[in-house]
Every structure is written in structure tokens, then in C-alpha cells.
Amino acid sequence: MATNLMPVAKADADPVLIRIRDVHKSYGAVNVLNGISIDVAKGEVLVLCGPSGCGKSTLLRCINGLETIRSGSIAVDGRQVEGATPDLLQQIRLSTGFVFQNFNLFPHMTTIENITIAPTKIKGLSKREANEEARRLLEQVGMADKAQSYPFELSGGQRQRVAIARALAMKPSLMLFDEPTSALDPEMREEVLHVIRRVHQEHNMTMIVVTHEIGFAKSVASRAMLLDKGQIVEEAPAREFFEHPVEERTRKFLRAIMND
Amino acid sequence: MNYTFQFGVLADYGPYLAGGLWYAWWTSFPSIIFTTILGVLLAAMSMSQRWLLRGVSVVFVDLFRTLPVVVLLIWIHYVMPILTGFSFSPTVSSVIALSLNGAALACEAFRGGLEAIPSTQAQAAQSLGFSRWQVMRYITLPQAFFATLPSLTNVHITVIKNVTVTVLIAVPEVMFRAQELTVQFFRPLEFYTGAAFLYVGLIWGYALIMRTLERLQKWQPI
Numbered sequence: 001m002a003t004n005l006m007p008v009a010k011a012d013a014d015p016v017l018i019r020i021r022d023v024h025k026s027y028g029a030v031n032v033l034n035g036i037s038i039d040v041a042k043g044e045v046l047v048l049c050g051p052s053g054c055g056k057s058t059l060l061r062c063i064n065g066l067e068t069i070r071s072g073s074i075a076v077d078g079r080q081v082e083g084a085t086p087d088l089l090q091q092i093r094l095s096t097g098f099v100f101q102n103f104n105l106f107p108h109m110t111t112i113e114n115i116t117i118a119p120t121k122i123k124g125l126s127k128r129e130a131n132e133e134a135r136r137l138l139e140q141v142g143m144a145d146k147a148q149s150y151p152f153e154l155s156g157g158q159r160q161r162v163a164i165a166r167a168l169a170m171k172p173s174l175m176l177f178d179e180p181t182s183a184l185d186p187e188m189r190e191e192v193l194h195v196i197r198r199v200h201q202e203h204n205m206t207m208i209v210v211t212h213e214i215g216f217a218k219s220v221a222s223r224a225m226l227l228d229k230g231q232i233v234e235e236a237p238a239r240e241f242f243e244h245p246v247e248e249r250t251r252k253f254l255r256a257i258m259n260d
Numbered sequence: 261m262n263y264t265f266q267f268g269v270l271a272d273y274g275p276y277l278a279g280g281l282w283y284a285w286w287t288s289f290p291s292i293i294f295t296t297i298l299g300v301l302l303a304a305m306s307m308s309q310r311w312l313l314r315g316v317s318v319v320f321v322d323l324f325r326t327l328p329v330v331v332l333l334i335w336i337h338y339v340m341p342i343l344t345g346f347s348f349s350p351t352v353s354s355v356i357a358l359s360l361n362g363a364a365l366a367c368e369a370f371r372g373g374l375e376a377i378p379s380t381q382a383q384a385a386q387s388l389g390f391s392r393w394q395v396m397r398y399i400t401l402p403q404a405f406f407a408t409l410p411s412l413t414n415v416h417i418t419v420i421k422n423v424t425v426t427v428l429i430a431v432p433e434v435m436f437r438a439q440e441l442t443v444q445f446f447r448p449l450e451f452y453t454g455a456a457f458l459y460v461g462l463i464w465g466y467a468l469i470m471r472t473l474e475r476l477q478k479w480q481p482i
Contacts, residue, residue, distance in 0.1 A: 064387055086391065094389040104384035107482045108403050117398060118388040152480040159482075170388060 014078065017042045017174055017206050018063060023072035025058060025230075032058045033069070034230035042173075045200055045207045047217040047238060050227035051253065056210045057101075059227070060176045063208070064098050065089045077173065094122070097167030101179040103159040105151040111138065111162050112147040115169045123170070130169075137165040140202070141195045157188030161195050168199065175199065177209040189213065196220070212257045218242050226250045269447050270454050277441065277454050280434035281462055287354050287431060288420040294359035295419055296412070299366025304396050306371055317367065324364035329422050333357040337429045354426040362419040369415055373408030374400055406477045413470040420463050434458050 018040040025033040032055045040046050048056045061067040063074055065081050074081040076092050084092060106114050115137060116130035125133075138144045141161040151159055160180055167175060177196065181189040193216045199205055200220055211217060217224055221238035226249065234247040245251050270277070306317040324332070336357050341347035348356065377400050385395045427435040438455040442448045 066383055066386065090389050090391065093387055096387070098384075098387035100380065100384060102380065104380045105482070106381065106384070106399055106403075108406075108479050118390070121394060121398060122389045150479040152482045166388070 015041050017044075017077055018208070019073075019075045020059075020063070021073045023059070023062065023074060024070045025055070025062060025067065026070055032230050033062070035072070036227075036230070036232060037072075038225070038232070040206060040208060042206055043204050044223065045209065045221045047221040047224040048208060048210045048227060049212055049217075049224065049253070049257075050233075054227040055230040056227050057178050060098070060178050060208060060210060064093060064096055064176060066098075090122075094170055095173045097164075097170060097172035097175040099160070099163055099167055099175065099177045099180050101183050103151075103156070103163045103183075105159055105163055105166070107151050110148050110150055111143065111154070114151070114162060115166045118166070119169050134165070134169060137168055138162075140168075140198065141165045142191070155188060156184045157191045160184065160188075160192045164192075164195055164199065168203075172205075174206045174208075177207065177211065179210050179212075181211065181213060214242055214254075214258070226253060228253075263449060265449070266447060267450050269441075269445055269450050273441050273445075273451070274454060277434060277437050277451060278458055280432060280437040280455075281458055283351070283431055284420070284423045284433040284459070284462060287351055287426060287433060288358070288423045290355045291358035291362055291419050291423075292416045294355070295362030295366050295415065298359065298363035299370050299412075299415070300401065302363060302367035303370035303374055304401070306367065307374060307396075309392070321364045321367050324360045325368075327361070329357060329361050330425050330428065332361060333425060333429060350426065350429045350431045353429060354423070354431050358419050358422050361422065362415055365415045365418060366412060369408050369411040370404060372411065373404035376407055377403050403481075406474070407481075409470065409474050413467060416470070417463055417467065420466060421459070424459070 016039045018038070020036055020038040023033050023036045024031070034055075036055075036059060038046070048059070050056050058067060062069050063076065063081065065084060069082055072082075077095060079088060079092050081089070081092055106117070109117060112131065112134050115134040116125075116127070119125040119130040119133065120127060135144065135147065138147055141164055143158060143161050143165065146154060146158060146162075151162070154162065164180075180196065181192050184192060193213060196207075196209070197216070197220055200207060209217070209221070217238055223235065224238040224241035225235045226233040226241075226245075226247070228249060234241065234245060234250045236246070241250070242254065245254060302317045302320060305313040306321075308314055308317075333354065337348065337350065337353040381399055381403070382395045385399045386392075390398065423431075423433055424435045426433060427439060430436060434455045438451040441451045445451075
């Protein structure tokens, strides 16, 4: 509770970027999140896994204020998400990049326009500045030659890499990935995972990644967590989590995804 | 049938009849513009979170979609001045009536187009920090515009056709002139057939322009 009373300037000293406390969320009579509490430290990569419907995507969407929670509290960089005014919610979203399972690129804009629209319209960057930054990001995700293409002309993997660049263009301090590779063919997954890895290394970016890519999770994640029926079943350092899971539920789940 | 065709009168009075197209166009063109702008606004309002905006949109659409254009036109031109002491020229009254009626139709067309845009588009934009209004302005409306073009063309064509009712308040467009010439020369077939061709030509040309506009869409939905 003391954190809420601290002056804003001191929030920088707080190593915890996301503080989730006893979050409940339901759709009608269905409880999707049943008392979730998680701290994510700055620079940490947290991998969330779990069967479909376990609430992992909902949790990400709650952190970004795309869904409202029933009770509990979520704070991003000291800012409360629940009950936030539209202005505060915008600030939270500006510091948070969101990458969707189905990319959700804007189909009526070229690759570079997809990336520059938010910096120019929201942050008020000049077109020239935004374009320069966008080209640098496209270089980073290996899409420099597709700057003038429309999303329908790109493959799934390429679309997702553009979507990552679009999120990075807002210079977020936190990235949320909602099953970034599960809509992709196996050979396209690696190109996207490679980009995510690089983003983490180059920006030391705090990330929450919902994924079932075990290899990726072991190499990048600092921590992994299994969610089931809206609750945390097991939480451990990533390598330990995947190699020596304690809970029977986790073992069963990992067996299932490895046979996938 | 003992009517002797004398299309020769069109050689003499055709240009005068066709001159009515000028008025038809300058009545329908501003109406098309207002129809479109108002239609977009009403459609955006109908999807607002504020009940007042939604309410205004619903009342507007239900009122002007159900009011026959003739009634609306007569009311604006002859009744409103009695109430307000304020009167418009026939062309201005016509533009107002056609725009109000057209906007109600265009709103429904745009609403259909807007609702066809997946909600994930708005979520992606919101996650980047766009406000609800900015999502509408930069993301949903531009996408809905192209999806709406074919039905918007239909609305515009209806607006142009409605210009013919302005004959009732003596806007000197094609129908008014055809009536005028018929009374003078007793040649209804020639003049009204001429009027038919002129309107078909005008609307066909307009539809052609709109189809060209549809081809400007360089992107495809995914």
C-alpha cells in the first residue's frame, strides 16, 4: 500500500514494473480470472502458458485496459489501470506495446504508414522523423524492403514482424505478446521469435509473452507460469519450469504441447 | 395511336431543356456533399458511447427516412417561412430537403460499412494509444469508406433522382422546363422523353465517376 503514497519521482526506483494483485474477471457467469497476483520486474521476460480458455490472453488485455477487471488491482509503472481516466489509460497504453495473435495490421495503410500513424497522430512527431524511425525499425525486423507494401501483400510472419515494429515505434517500456506465433506456419514462427529475441536483447525490454514455444521460452524468459481455470498453477524460473515442473497439472500440460 | 412524332422540336428547344441539367446538377451536387458529410457524422454518432449522440442520430434517421421528400420540400419551402418568417430560394430549400433525406439514407449505408470492420482493428489502435474518436477518424472510417462506396453511390443516385421533385417549387431544372415547353407546344412525348434521356445521362455519368473512385482502392481487406 505504501507504494501508492510514494511521490511519482520515486516510482523510478521501484524495480517492479507491473504489479497485479488478486485480479478477478468474469464474462457473465464465467469466471475467467480467479485471483491472479503477479509482479513483473523491469527487464524481466515472463512467459505465460496454459490451455485455451485459461485466461492468459484475458490477463494481457486487462493489463492494457482493453478489458475491465471485476476486482483487484493492476498497476503499470505505478499507474493504476482499473478506473483510469481516458487520459491516464492513454498514458499507460503509450508505454505498453501490444502484439496480437492475428497481427491486426491496418489493411488500408502501407507497412510504413502502419508504423508511423501512431507516432505522428498521437505523439506529434513530424512525418520525416517518424519515417526515419520507422525505417530503422523495419531494418531491425528485417522488413526494410517491404516499406511500401500493403498488409495483404505480406505473409503471416512478415505481418507479425511489421506489427512488432508498429508497437516498438511508440517506444514502450513494456511489450505484451498475445500468442504471437500461433497463427503462423511452423517455418514462419522462427523468424518472428528471432525478432522478439532481438527486441529483448537490444532494448532490455520488459515482456510478458503468452506462448507455447518451449525452446523460445527457455532461451529468453526469466520466469514461466502456468495458468489454468483463471489461477496460477505453477510459477518458476523458466528453465526449471520446463525441465523440472513440480505440479502434475504442469507436467500434463507440457506433455500435451510437446506432442503437438 | 394517332400521335405524330415531331422530335424536331428538340432541335429547337433541346438546348433549353438540357440547360435544366445545370440546375439539376447544382441542386444535386451540394446535396450529395452534405448528404455524405452528414451521413458520416450520423453514422459515427450512432456508434458513440454517449447516449445523447446515439439518440440524436436515431431520431434524425427515423424522421428523415420516413418523411416523403415531397412533404419535406413543401414544408421547408412554404411552411417554415410562416413559422419563422425566414424563407429560402427554391434551390436552397431543395438542397436542404434533399440533404436531410439523403443523410438519413447515407447514415445507414455508412453504419453498415462501419459495423463490417472487425473490432480487433479498434483494439489494435487503442492499444497504440488512439482515443475513440481517433480510432474512428484514422482506422475505421477510412476502411468503411471503400466498403460503403457501392451503396453510397446508390444513395447519391437517389439524391439526384429526387431533384425532379423540385419541379414543385419551380427550380428551373430539366423536369420543370419539360413541363414548361409541353404546356407551350403540346408535345409531351418529345419533351418528357428528352428529359428522361438527360437524367439517365447525368446519373450514368455520375455512376461512372464513382466506379472510377472505387478503383482507387489500392489495398485489400485481410
